[in-house]
Amino acid sequence: MSKTIKEYIIIFLGTTIVAAGLAIFLIPSNLAVGGISGLAIVINSHFPQIPVGLTMTVMNVILLLIAFILIGRQFGARTIFASFTLSGTIWLMELILPIAGPPVENIFLNLFYGILMGAIGMAIVFYYNASTGGTDIIAKIINNFYQVDIGKSLLAADFLVIILAAFTFGIELGLFALLGIMINSFTIDYIIAGFNLKIQLTIITSKPEKIKSYINENIERGATIYKAEGAFTGQAKDVIITAMDKREFFALKSYIAEVDENAFVMVSHVKEVLGEGFSY
Template identity: 45%
Template sequence: MKKNIYDILILIFACFLVAFGTYFFLAPCNIAAGGISGAAIIVNSIFPSIPIGLFMMFVEIFLFIIGIIIIGPVFGGKTIFCSFSISGMILVMQKVYPVVKPFSKDTLMQLIFGILICGAGMGIVFNKNASTGGTDIIGKIINKYTKISIGKCVLIPDIIVVTAASIVFGIDKGMYSILGILLNATIIDRVILTLNTYKHVAIISSNGTDIKNYIVDVLDRSATIYYAKGAYKNNDNEVITTVLNRKEFLKLKEYIVKVDDRAFITVNEVNEVLGEGFSSIL
């Protein structure tokens, strides 16, 4: 229950990032950097009476049904929550700030900051096995069957939106949009990679029993033990190895300092861990 609440709060935060970046940075400059939000900006520029958030809601209803059928109800449920959250947040922003001017006269700066904010939010959402709706669902479906990175998969349908942006807003805006989707794909993959980076830790300590118990009982992680002979003193050593996330590693390091400040520790970063307690191997 506690984990579910935490996941919901994380998704709400990620949705806010996407909504904020879209409405305050991309939309004022007519930068349609892919996705349904980009399509909504195009439609809104042609038909100002159609709100960006409302257009996004209607299109997302259609696409999330496809997502539920192909990817599954868990993904579909999370996607519904995220897509309507983003649309709703943008509608609220439109009510509170109906006229939004660009923060900067430099369109490139608006693009960079908008994509940085949106891409970070989208990366967090994808990492929680959800999507922000719209064309991201198409990207997720492509990812499921091809195993291409999610950032590159999102790039595929975005090309269509960018092409439309070039026609509606002109080649200059189109070029900004192309830069935007390339940057967005890179940021999504980078955020997911960062969130899934773990520490592979090997420990040699005279107080190995306490350290093992701390890993298993307090951190709720498993460990592997093997024995090695030291070349300097020719003595037998117990080597404890485990895989932890960043937060768990910091806790372990603090504990080791307390029980054995002469312990020998080696740490390597791993970008993917599959199996029990981590990502599914399927």
């Protein structure tokens, strides 16, 4: 299976999670928590004969054209796939498994779980250079051109929808929706930061060749080596600095314990690494 197909499968799964959160928790509760989906919920409340999924599909077509022009064909193609998966899944759920009301009476629980599912799914979709359409596209454009975090960009793009929701469903639901997009914003940024999180290692060792070879050949990462001197012993030491994923770190950690039990290793979490093997 090619890398592209795998990524599309993951995007599909992420989008399905978003759709489930909307269809099960948010739409039945009239929680228009921003985005095209929120705007579609507002329209549906005034015109019940217009399905939420259909409204989302029409509005997404317009924004997708903008995505192709401003962000590029790869993002545009993946966003088409994700947005039609989202609106199509919601539409099918409305037709096949119509939900008369929210699963629980507590509106905060419906908000929390609907937003949590949506944020997890959207973070997955954003990570693979796509979006679920709608105001997500606007957020991605802001992120690309102004380097603002995706979650914060989404918060700004969704604010107008929240105002409309407050006028339509009342101040209380509007405030719940505002709380929802704030939770959504910070959760997405937190999850994406977790996806991007790398491990930086500073290794002081007397077996630099073995460790360097393992990093280069087994883990297939680069490293930088420089000479140092132990302050207490005065002995010459080699210091290796490298960065890698968590899974690779655990493999290297085990190997270092085998070949040099006296090695001194400092481990740091790095928010992002740019360069060959990481950003391209």
